[in-house]
Amino acid sequence: MPAPLRLGLAGLGTVGVGVVQIVQRHADLIAARAGRPVVITAVSARDRSKNRDADLSGYAWETDPVALARRDDVDVFIEVMGGHDGPAKASTEAALAAGKDVVTANKALLAHHGHALALAAESAGRVIRFEAAVAGGIPVIKALTEGLAANRIKRVMGVMNGTCNYILTRMQNAGLPYETVFEEARQLGYLEADPNLDVGGIDAGHKLSLLSAIAFGTQVSFDHVELEGIGNVSIDDINHAAEMGYRIKLLGVAQETGRGLEQRMTPCLVPADSPLGQLQGGTNMVVLEGDAVGQIVLRGAGAGSGPTASAVMADVLDIARGIRLPVFGQPAATLRAPVPAKSATPAPYYLRMALLDKPGALAKIATCLGEAGISIDQMRQINQPGEADDNAVVIFVTHKAAPADIAHAQSQFPATGVLVGQAVAIRIEAV
Ligand code: NAP
Numbered sequence: 497m498p499a500p501l502r503l504g505l506a507g508l509g510t511v512g513v514g515v516v517q518i519v520q521r522h523a524d525l526i527a528a529r530a531g532r533p534v535v536i537t538a539v540s541a542r543d544r545s546k547n548r549d550a551d552l553s554g555y556a557w558e559t560d561p562v563a564l565a566r567r568d569d570v571d572v573f574i575e576v577m578g579g580h581d582g583p584a585k586a587s588t589e590a591a592l593a594a595g596k597d598v599v600t601a602n603k604a605l606l607a608h609h610g611h612a613l614a615l616a617a618e619s620a621g622r623v624i625r626f627e628a629a630v631a632g633g634i635p636v637i638k639a640l641t642e643g644l645a646a647n648r649i650k651r652v653m654g655v656m657n658g659t660c661n662y663i664l665t666r667m668q669n670a671g672l673p674y675e676t677v678f679e680e681a682r683q684l685g686y687l688e689a690d691p692n693l694d695v696g697g698i699d700a701g702h703k704l705s706l707l708s709a710i711a712f713g714t715q716v717s718f719d720h721v722e723l724e725g726i727g728n729v730s731i732d733d734i735n736h737a738a739e740m741g742y743r744i745k746l747l748g749v750a751q752e753t754g755r756g757l758e759q760r761m762t763p764c765l766v767p768a769d770s771p772l773g774q775l776q777g778g779t780n781m782v783v784l785e786g787d788a789v790g791q792i793v794l795r796g797a798g799a800g801s802g803p804t805a806s807a808v809m810a811d812v813l814d815i816a817r818g819i820r821l822p823v824f825g826q827p828a829a830t831l832r833a834p835v836p837a838k839s840a841t842p843a844p845y846y847l848r849m850a851l852l853d854k855p856g857a858l859a860k861i862a863t864c865l866g867e868a869g870i871s872i873d874q875m876r877q878i879n880q881p882g883e884a885d886d887n888a889v890v891i892f893v894t895h896k897a898a899p900a901d902i903a904h905a906q907s908q909f910p911a912t913g914v915l916v917g918q919a920v921a922i923r924i925e926a927v
Pocket residue numbers: 506507508509510511512540541542543544546559560561575576577578579583601602603604628629632798799800801804
């Protein structure tokens with residue numbers, strides 16, 4: 497029997513315990529498929545006395561994950577602690593320097609340091625694998641780096657944060673305001689320790705930046721992802737969008753345009769009958785578009801112990817089988833520095849605003865739009881409960897407009913003297 501592949505596991509939380517359970521439950525199946533046994537030799541977490549849902553008695557314990565990464569009886573270092581600096585970064589660097597391969601679920605670490613780590617790994621002849629870092633159990637990294645390797649990727653899109661999709665679909669289905677559902681999500685334990693990572697779009701932006709690097713052969717550039725969270729999405733907009741045949745999603749889009757690389761993670765309206773529009777609850781969906789293959793839709797659990805550990809172990813099996821690919825699908829030294837697009841591709845927009853219900857009010861707003869070069873496609877006046885009797889709520893759907901023109905028109909609305917409060921603008925994405 498060939499020598500076992502020996503794992504050092506740093507992190508024994510949701511994902512780490514899931515990894516232990518799969519290694520123990522499927523030892524025979526994994527050995528058969530990998531052609532050699534896969535065993536855990538040592539583990540690390542902060543609190544050794546904590547009760548965990550796994551038998552750790554056969555494993556050495558290291559309090560310091562850097563020491564774990566350097567152990568002679570570890571071939572592959574699995575980093576499932578989290579955090580983009582601190583122990584996650586130090587131990588990953590230590591593992592590479594000590595000649596170990598690395599598997600990680602940590603999108604924050606790679607979004608911030610992915611290029612430097614990939615250069616370090618490849619110059620040391622090591623691999624870093626991160627299937628679990630994007631969309632949990634969905635094999636999207638494998639799809640991009642292997643299944644679609646011969647395609648020029650035209651666009652990557654997706655709903656990549658389950659918590660945000662849970663909040664938005666729950667608001668819609670139960671007719672509840674954001675604040676109430678946010679609190680529900682907190683009670684259910686869905687939110688990250690820093691909730692802004694979820695609802696601020698940061699976690700999903702990290703994931704998009706990793707997909708974008710593979711898809712377009714560019715260095716990871718999370719700093720250039722346009723980010724907007726879901727905190728300002730109101731139940732009114734969700735309901736109006738639904739009446740018009742749309743759903744509101746926190747949607748990631750990455751594409752190369754004539755103006756540069758566009759990466760954005762923002763709330764968008766998508767058609768209700770599209771696969772993305774129909775996505776419910778905490779599920780993730782990634783849509784990949786290649787010039788030869790057309791559109792591929794991947795859907796599944798984006799988080800949770802089993803799905804995420806499944807992805808970690810898929811990477812481990814590849815290493816056990818001797819599959820060694822560049823971290824981002826091509827040698828890191830050949831990845832181009834991205835040229836970020838200064839603004840997003842023009843799109844139709846949904847605009848909602850309350851106006852004083854008096855003669856000429858609509859005309860003044862329409863003039864602002866016209867002067868900004870924006871053409872109106874549809875307009876409707878809504879009878880909105882709770883709105884003062886002398887106000888009218890109006891919704892415009894524009895023809896394709898540049899984001900800068902929409903922003904300019906919005907900046908002109910207050911001077912009309914007919915706008916009440918603020919106008920809301922949400923992009924409508926063709927998916
Ligand atoms: P978690 O439940 O909070 O577990 C983190 C683990 O890391 C804990 O066992 C903790 O030890 C350990 N740890 C933290 N700091 C440490 C340190 N300085 N030294 C040693 N151990 C340390 O986190 P998780 O949900 O499993 O997530 C782990 C990683 O996977 C993160 O990067 C996350 O973004 C990513 N991920 C998670 C999911 C998911 O569904 N949870 C999905 C995809 C990706 P103690 O237990 O002793 O406190």
